Amino acid sequence: MSLTTSRRGFLTSAAAAGTVLFIGVNARGALAASPSAEAMLTPFVKIDETGKVFAIIKHFEMGQGPSTGLSTIIAEEVGVTMAQIGFEFAPSDPQLYNNLFFGPFQGTGGSTAIANSWQQYRTAGATARQMLVEAAAEAWAVDAGTLDIVDGQVTGAGQSAPLGAFVAAAARRTVPENPPLRDPAQWKIIGNPATRRLDSPDKVNGTAMFAMDVQLPNQMVVMIKRTPQRGGLVTSFDDSAAQEIKGFLMAQTLPTRHGVAVYAENTWAAIQAREALEVDWDMSAAESRSSQEIRDEIMTALNTEPTYNVNKADRAAVKATVDGADTVLEKTFYFPLLAHAPMEPLNCTIEQTAEGDIVLHDGAQMPTGPHMAYQQIFGLPAEKIRINTMLAGGSFGRRATPDADYQVEAALAFVMTDRARPVKLVWTREDDIRGGYYRPATGHKVRVGLDQSGKIVGWDHQVAGQSIAKGTPFEPMMVHDGIDHSTVEGIADSPYSIPGMSLGLTDTQKATSVLWWRSVGHTHTAYVMETMMDLVARAAGQDPVAFRLAHLADGTEDQARKAGVLKLAAEKANWGRAPAGHTQGIAVHKSFGSYVAEVVEISGTPEDGIVIEKVTAAVDCGIAINPDVIKAQVEGGIGYGIGHAMRDQITLDGGAVEQSNFPDYEPLRISDIKEIETHIVASTIAPTGIGEPGTPPSAPALANALAALSDGADLVAELPMAEAGVYFA
Known part of the structure; x- marks a missing residue:
């Protein structure tokens, strides 16, 4: 397995290998094949004369698993085992290795690696298989439809030979326009929980090359x-x-x-x-504000008429409805700046x-x-x-x-x-924490009106915070009608059916430099939506799960999938039947096309120490390419979300960041969560994101478990929780 390559290095190694079959796209973006690396500069599949298959990975690997996921797709379609495939990273070429969701731009992000490459890599793998099979059929004078590739062997019609025997002949063939994809019933690797990551052995033995x-x-x-x-x-x-x-x-x-x-x-x-x-x-011209001044600016914005009416609702009518409701619930939230703090500076x-x-x-x-x-x-x-x-x-x-x-x-x-x-x-870690880029500081103000029967009649929601995209090259793509969607995602597009909802947005001055942070706006919007749904459910005298399901009952696929993970997580966590001395909190959220529900079970008290006993997660991310990778990403997302909500924030004093390293910006400890259990919904829908969707529901599920200790009276509305007097044992 080769982990690094450049365009020229790729061509050199290919030339040295002798006859090679390349399957990729040509300069016009059409699927093409070639025996020559010089003629085919953008392969997704490379097969050398020994029969070794390589997946050319257009997304970089930071631990989220695309090198294994994309290799799995190629291996499945070609017909080789995971032991018979390696991977190489693609050279930089945005015209040919572009992220299909980003336009003419090569990049990894937004949990798009598998989602935007799924059909592309399936087709490339199927093309390679079809060309090899046709080459074998010609050599054996048999019908190509009687042949297949199984575990690296071309078999059928009473014949069998390693696929490497047909690489030279296949490389001279015309690329089929519509190569047949394997039927999911034939899959051996995709969806197999026993499939393990390709990059793990080299990372464990120290031969993997990091930057x-x-x-x-x-x-x-x-x-x-x-x-x-x-x-x-x-x-x-x-x-x-x-x-x-x-x-x-x-x-x-x-x-x-x-x-x-x-x-x-x-x-x-x-x-x-x-x-x-x-x-x-x-x-x-340097930043000189303190964290308190930044917070004050955001809170002032929340108490004035918003700049943007996100969902075009009649705000005055919604406010009047809420004001006249039988019960009015009001909560103001604040989320501080957060650093990314990756382990490799x-x-x-x-x-x-x-x-x-x-x-x-x-x-x-x-x-x-x-x-x-x-x-x-x-x-x-x-x-x-x-x-x-x-x-x-x-x-x-x-x-x-x-x-x-x-x-x-x-x-x-x-x-x-x-x-x-x-x-x-x-960079040292101190460099990055003190002078890097941060999740924006954001505030929410929510007022919900209920009628006598406990039904929502109005939901007035205001958001104020720092836009990530405005003033950057990404503004044309991410900002529409003045609205940076990353600030309100998870609210504006929530699958919940909420009557009489208005959503307003005000941008505030950026503090230092802000940037997307794992799950971007969903990190705070999910927290607000899911803790408010719990508060409203309690005020209505309803079970939080049943209350959510009642607002996911319009029959859309979006709602059905969100309800599906909600019910699965509740079932697997024995919702409502926690052991004596334990409480539970639940949250469910859609982000990056995927649906995740989580139940957090805790024991103890905020004063004496909270113990996170277990987190039970259910995820629907479409076809599960690598269940083992999916579970790892959900577990990592849960730890990332909960760890930061527990005790982390970036604070400024006169514009200078006060934190410097892990002693004062403390990551999640392995002892902080006793157990995580993840359940994956079986699906035939194309894969969606998984690197980030585990993060948004984690903190609100923990907050709801804490609030359950006091029947909702002590909901933590300003993070981190440690600043609100919550002590974790």
């Missing part, structure tokens, strides 16, 4: 001395103390003046030299080849961004920029910035040298 592992001959390490307040600019620096550090090479102000690049022979020398550097900053390595090409070695989540930026920085055409995509140790959105921040830093640092030595940029 941090890149060590090029004669490379320098660079670290950036950044402004303590976002927006500060360098006026001058003194490196006299740094010159005393062994291994220090030089320091230079970045052309943007956003920091000083410190060059050294190794990482430790760069850290020490950077600490010794004295920098004077111009803070006239940001890094990348840049070099220039003898031919003058610029090569970036990076865990590149959206390679099109740095590719375009490098064309401008180096004044080179696209074909002279190469990106070698590596494994990444997590991201949660952090490696997908609109401005390609850390890759641009590396390029600028490299430009200021003679380019004779590669430059490796390294």
